[in-house]
Amino acid sequence: MGEVMLSVEALDVTFRRGGDTVRAVRGVGFDVARGESFGIVGESGSGKSTVLRAICGLAPTSGGTIRLKGQPLPDPRPATFFRAVQMVFQDPYASLHPRHTVDRVLSEPLAIHGFDRREERIEGALRDVGLGPSFRFRYPHQLSGGQRQRVAVARALILEPEVLLLDEPTSALDASIQAEVLNLLDRLRAERGLTYVMVSHDLAVVAHMCDRLIVMQHGAAVEELTRAALSAHRAATDYTKKLLSASEGFTPA
Amino acid sequence: MTTLLTVEDLRVTFPTRQGPSEVVRGVGFTLGRERLGIVGESGSGKSQTGRAILGLTPPPGKATAKVLDFDGIDLRAASAATWRRLRGARMSMVMQDPKFSLNPVMTIGKQLMEALKFGAGETRAQARARALAMLEAVQIRDPERVFRAYPHELSGGMGQRAMIAMMLVTEPDLLIADEPTSALDVTVQVEVLRILDRLVRERGMGLIFISHDLRLVSSFCDRVLVMYAGRVVEELKAADLGKAQHPYTRGLMNCLPKIEGGVRPLPTLERDAAWAR
Structure with missing residues (x-):
């Protein structure tokens, strides 16, 4: 493996509410190399x-360490961290402010991080995700789901991060829009040497996008696989085998 | 056919x-x-x-x-x-998301019994037995508990099975x-x-x-x-x-x-x- 970009070691996340404790993540660890898709x-x-949220500092970690380029991350995360690591969320219908135009969504991170040449960067970001300048002053409700997710990707990329958490x-x-967004993510990674950590419930999407992966169950990582092993259905644990066969569609009992 | x-x-x-x-x-x-x-x-x-x-x-x-x-x-x-x-x-219909299509303030059992209320002259006990049997038929392991539970007390998969039970209990x-x-x-x-x-x-x-x-x-x-x-x-x-x-x-x-x-x-x-x- 080349230079380790992001390393997660024995991560524990525990949510406490009243007398209840929920151990959402239990001792999960993995390393992601620069330029890799995990x-x-x-x-x-x-x-x-929750693992992704913990990396971003959005979930309470109760144990373990997260390192970016070998440096343990302080809590709360400094601004430089968000320059390097950005996240794209699941639901573009919920993650974009309904009363902010695309222009405002994209210019806010630039203002926070004190970027110059904002005009140019906004137009460039829109172009990169395959949206023309005509989209710049639209509101989210004037966009389709796929266009919204492109805006969310543009928002994450406008700070020129090295790691994208998806x-x-x-x-x-x-499905047809999914193919377009996956192709976009694939192309951007190749062009910019980005590092991806991608979470999905869809094995086929992960097999398409990622070089290596872990399978999680009940907060713990049960298996680590390479893309080749997944494609060949070479799974060691029963749980992964069950997931694989369920992904094939319906089979009569 | x-x-x-x-x-x-x-x-x-x-x-x-x-x-x-x-x-x-x-x-x-x-x-x-x-x-x-x-x-x-x-x-x-x-x-x-x-x-x-x-x-x-x-x-x-x-x-x-x-x-x-x-x-x-x-x-x-x-x-x-x-x-x-x-x-x-x-004829009946199963919707996409149990979170939005079950009544949140009624127990599963009550909703199931409501579906049976218009059935042909059954006693309450018979209807209840039928409802419980249906919950079992959709692979709910503890039908008595689910019968008493409110929708928010069930997971997504359980809720969806409860809803399927509700739609099927009348044998459409x-x-x-x-x-x-x-x-x-x-x-x-x-x-x-x-x-x-x-x-x-x-x-x-x-x-x-x-x-x-x-x-x-x-x-x-x-x-x-x-x-x-x-x-x-x-x-x-x-x-x-x-x-x-x-x-x-x-x-x-x-x-x-x-x-x-x-x-x-x-x-x-x-x-x-x-x-x-």
């Missing part, structure tokens, strides 16, 4: 999204 | 500021005691087709058809009393399932499909399975209608989906990523304005 697969409640980026989209 | 449902030239129209907008434009098919899949993308009119069959087109929308016949009953002219006798008892002849498994995990999805499959085979129920997931539909249904912009663009046997003729169907099949690896970039769907005509 996948996290699991069913709802397996803690896969939380089910296409699960709210139609 | 006996024909259960005949639909001919079904149209659903919604008034908009720009004039009436037709979202279902002349859909026709017949259904026997089989599993019919309707696939299409969002906005293709597949859900509105399902709702129109049950007379549930939301106002101000209007549904019209040349023929809409369910087991000899003309649904176009059905009175409110006829609908009451049919809906629930003989026709079940319209609108994306019944889209909100569920893949492993739960397979279990829910098994339940539906068994009901079709054992009770001879007719099933209309509405979904955006072409791969799932092709593995589960007997026949598939592919809808685009309110029309049926192709009808074929599910097993022959690989031999689909229409470029839209083929495009939908090809743009899905595959676990076994495939081409990259993924082929995208080039839409042709002529398909909508």
